[in-house]
Amino acid sequence: MVGVGLRSAHFPRLLERRPTPVRWFEALSENYMDSEGRPLEVLKKIRADFPVALHGVSLSIGGVEGPRPGYLKRLKALMEKVEPFLVTDHLCFTGAHAANAHDLLPLPYTEEAIKTVVSNVSKVQDFLGRPIGLENVSSYLTYNESCMKEEEFLVEIAKRAGCKILLDVNNVFVSATNHGFAATDYIDRIPSELIAQIHLGGYTDMGKFLFDTHSRAPTDPVWELYRRVIRRVPEVPVLIEWDEAVPDWEGLEQEAVKAIQIAAEVKNALPA
Numbered sequence: 001m002v003g004v005g006l007r008s009a010h011f012p013r014l015l016e017r018r019p020t021p022v023r024w025f026e027a028l029s030e031n032y033m034d035s036e037g038r039p040l041e042v043l044k045k046i047r048a049d050f051p052v053a054l055h056g057v058s059l060s061i062g063g064v065e066g067p068r069p070g071y072l073k074r075l076k077a078l079m080e081k082v083e084p085f086l087v088t089d090h091l092c093f094t095g096a097h098a099a100n101a102h103d104l105l106p107l108p109y110t111e112e113a114i115k116t117v118v119s120n121v122s123k124v125q126d127f128l129g130r131p132i133g134l135e136n137v138s139s140y141l142t143y144n145e146s147c148m149k150e151e152e153f154l155v156e157i158a159k160r161a162g163c164k165i166l167l168d169v170n171n172v173f174v175s176a177t178n179h180g181f182a183a184t185d186y187i188d189r190i191p192s193e194l195i196a197q198i199h200l201g202g203y204t205d206m207g208k209f210l211f212d213t214h215s216r217a218p219t220d221p222v223w224e225l226y227r228r229v230i231r232r233v234p235e236v237p238v239l240i241e242w243d244e245a246v247p248d249w250e251g252l253e254q255e256a257v258k259a260i261q262i263a264a265e266v267k268n269a270l271p272a
Contacts, residue, residue: 002238002259003053004252011042013249017049022256026239027082029056029089033074043082051085053197053237054078055166059089061120061134062107072127079128086196086237088133088166091117091154108143109153114160121161133196134158135166138174138203138212150175151189164196169225170218170241174203174210187225192232200226200259201241215244217255226259227266234267 003024006014025046032040046052058071079087092104107113125131136154148156158165167190176183200223202216218226218240230236240255 002240002256002263003051004240004256005055005242006043006046006052007242007246008039008042009246010249010252011038014046015042020253021260022050022253024051024053024085024237026053026055026241027084029054029075029078029087030058032082033078040081047082052082053086053088053239054082054084055135056087056089057104058094059124060094061089061091061124062093062105062113062117063095063120064116067120067124067127072124076128086133086164087128087130088135088197090137091134091157092137104137106137106139106141106143107153109146109148109150110143111147114153114156117157118161121157121163125161125163131163133164133166135168135199136171136175138168138171138178138210140178140209140211142179149181149186149189151186155190155194158194165190165194166197166199167195167229168199168201168241169229170199170201170203170222171212173219173222173225174212178209183221183225184228187229190229195229195233195236198226198229198233198236198238199241200238200255201243213244214241217242223258223262227262230263230266231270234263234270238263 001023003026004022006025006027027043032043090104092106154165172186173183176186200218201214202218204211204213204215238259240259242252
């Protein structure tokens with residue numbers, strides 16, 4: 001099933017409850033955690049008609065200081081209000097010493113980092129009472145101390161921690177282009193049983209590197225990677241992610257329809 005990100009610009013259209021091919025919505029956790037106003041009320045109304053996933057940007061699962069108790073309490077309270085089918089965040093760290101850098105900072109791909117993340121994921125899952133999903137982030141630098149590939153790092157964490165993977169296909173393409181590895185190899189090395197969700201978005205070509213901006217529709221190379229992965233996981237939830245220069249509802253819906261059509265084509269071509 002294909003969903004889209006819940007954005008305030010589309011609230012009026014969605015509250016009309018007109019038919020749509022969109023089957024679920026993803027809400028940015030931080031936008032609703034401390035709200036008792038209109039945004040939360042709209043989210044509850046959407047949840048009455050559609051499945052909802054919660055997606056965060058501040059869990060900082062790779063931080064050496066461990067999960068922030070206050071953040072987890074607010075996240076769990078929001079979960080109890082909307083009953084999401086999936087809770088996700090990013091495989092990164094977002095700051096240190098209670099300071100938030102408001103960025104998704106990549107981790108070194110080392111055994112030490114794996115142990116830190118696995119420990120943190122276990123604490124989060126124990127507190128929330130459910131598995132979470134971790135998303136691969138786009139990156140613009142690498143660490144000299146890294147001793148494995150990003151996809152190996154991601155898969156090892158998921159296996160050891162018992163969590164799932166939110167596979168952002170756009171982020172794979174962005175990082176592959178920036179660092180010179182094969183995006184297809186990365187995609188193929190993610191075990192199907194670990195993939196809980198797929199993200200599709202757009203990037204900006206900065207000339208010397210690609211920048212993950214979510215400011216446009218997915219490009220043709222990203223759609224091709226989507227075709228590749230959806231052959232293995234045809235039933236996995238797919239999200240069209242668009243955060244900047246957000247189009248009107250019809251424009252966003254058009255991209256969702258494209259994802260639906262591609263999935264149907266791929267599924268119909270699979271052996272019986």
